[in-house]
Amino acid sequence: MNAFLPFNPEQRRGLRRWLQCAALAATTATLAACGGGGDDDDKQVPVPPPTPAPAPQGLGELLHAERLAGGASITPRVISAALAEDHSKVPEVAPRYSVSTWRLTYLTEDKDGTLVRASGLVALPDKGANAASPVIGYQHATTFQNDNAPSRKLEPAEPPIVLASLGYIVVAPDYVGFGESNARTHPYLQAHPTARAVLDMLTAAQTWRRQNAVADTGQLYLVGYSEGGYATMAAQREMERSGHPLLAQLQASVPGAGPYDVQATLDGLLQRVQDERPEIAWLLKPGTLRHLGSSLRAEVRRLLMRALLPGDADVDYDGRFIDLYLADRQDELKEFSSVHWGWTPTAPVYLFHGRQDQTVPFAAGLSAYDTLAATRGAPVSLQECVRTQPSGHLQCVPEYFTYAIDVMQRTSRGL
Incomplete structure (x- = not known):
């Protein structure tokens, strides 16, 4: 007799079955199904199927959609x-x-590459079932109030509403720092997160259209003025570089008055600082700014920021691009911010800018034109603001939209 197992063979078999069942129960929560031996122990214990793991969340994932304006449409008469x-x-x-207007919530990246919830507007022309429309990716201009973000400002004269009333589906990201992500810093003039906010919103909107049987013509246009022009070019560059799935739909981009070449933009704004502070103007020369003392550098930074941003902003702007500029780290600034270089367009680029622009110097548009035209890719043009005088930054906005609408209507279907 075994001194350590004082059971007969049948008892030992029953004990082994019970132990095996108990081990299984530890992971399946079925301990109550285990018996102490006998015929019932030979029955197979049912094991529930494992709970599927949640799908990983990724860039461009649609999280939520809600109808805006109380579900009411904005009529042509009101517009x-x-x-x-x-x-x-x-x-x-x-x-x-x-x-009709909708707010989408989706996933994109912030300035540190962290996955964040962001929001944007879809403005939809009420055409009836199965009527297809071309799509505009509209990037809004620099704004300093969260309430001016597209999904929060639904006034009938706003560009997304007006463009949709002409027959386009308009997709307008709020950008990180606005709307759903207002608690986060806005990555101002940062190439990668700017492009991601645009492309991920376009992807989420495409998902939403498919889920809701909203037909499009397979045509995509990118438009935007000022920071919106910058975001437009950033998005097209990223599409071209990565072979983004939406690239095949891109008919043209129409970037207006954007600071695409950030070095050229800040060099131009530095001239304004020199004019405002003639007593230190002789010190302020591109390429030598790193030699400024800390207090003087802080003052120049303040003046440059003021040239770009007003003091009443309720959105936190990340100004790292200015710090790179003041440190004369031109290569890093180019890589970090400028969007006019390092790519060849396969869809036409229709630039627009006014020569008397004091906010975003004309030199930035000219630099983008020269650089992109030299790639010998798709056609690149630069339309000057000529019918508006003076051809300043804000004064040329209506002329820009007249031009952009004309460009799009040349090839748009379904309007």
Whole structure:
């Protein structure tokens, strides 16, 4: 007799079965199904199927969609009346469709590459079932108030609403730092997170359209003025470099008055600082700024930021590009911020800029034109703001939208 197992063979077999069942129960929560031996112990213990792991969340994933404006559409009559009263952005046009509005929440990256929730607007022309529309990726200009983000500002004279009333599906990211991500810093003039916010919003909007049977013509246009022009070029560059799935749909981009070449932009703004502070103007020369003392550098930084941003902003702007500029780290600034270099367009680029622009110097647009045209890719052009005088930054906005609408209507289907 075994001194350590004082059981008969049948008892030992039952004990082994019970131990095996108990071990299984530890991971399946079925301990109550285990018996102490006998015929019932030979029955197979049911094991529930494992719970599927949640799918990993990724860039461009659609998280949520909600109808805005209380579910009501904005009618052509309301849009026309608003444009008659205020056409400081979009010129007076003839709206054709009522517009319904939606806020999408999606995933993109912030300035540190962290996955974050962001938001944006989809403005949809009310055409009826199965009527297809071309898509505009609209990038808004620099704004300093969260309430001016597209998914929060639904005034009928705003560009996304007006463009949708002409027959386009308009997709407008709020950008990181606005809307859903207002608690985060806005990565101002940072190439990668700017491009990601645009492309991930376009991807989420495409998912939403497919889920809701909203037809499009397979045509995509990218438009935007000022920071929106910068974001437009950043997005096209990223599409071209990465072979993004939406690249096949891109018909053209129309970047207006953007600081694409950030070095050239800040060199131009430095001239404004020299004019404001003539007593130190002789010290302020590109390429020698790193020699400034800390207090003087801080003052120059403040003046440059003021030239770009007002003091009443309720959005936190990341100004690292200015720090790179003041340190004369030109190669790093180019890699970090400038979007006019390092790519060849396969879709036409229609640049627009005014020579008297004091906010984003004309030199930035000219640099982008020269660089992109030299690649000998798709056609690149630079349309000057000529019908508006003076051809300043804000003054040329309506002329820009007239030009952009004309460019898109040359090839758009389904309007």
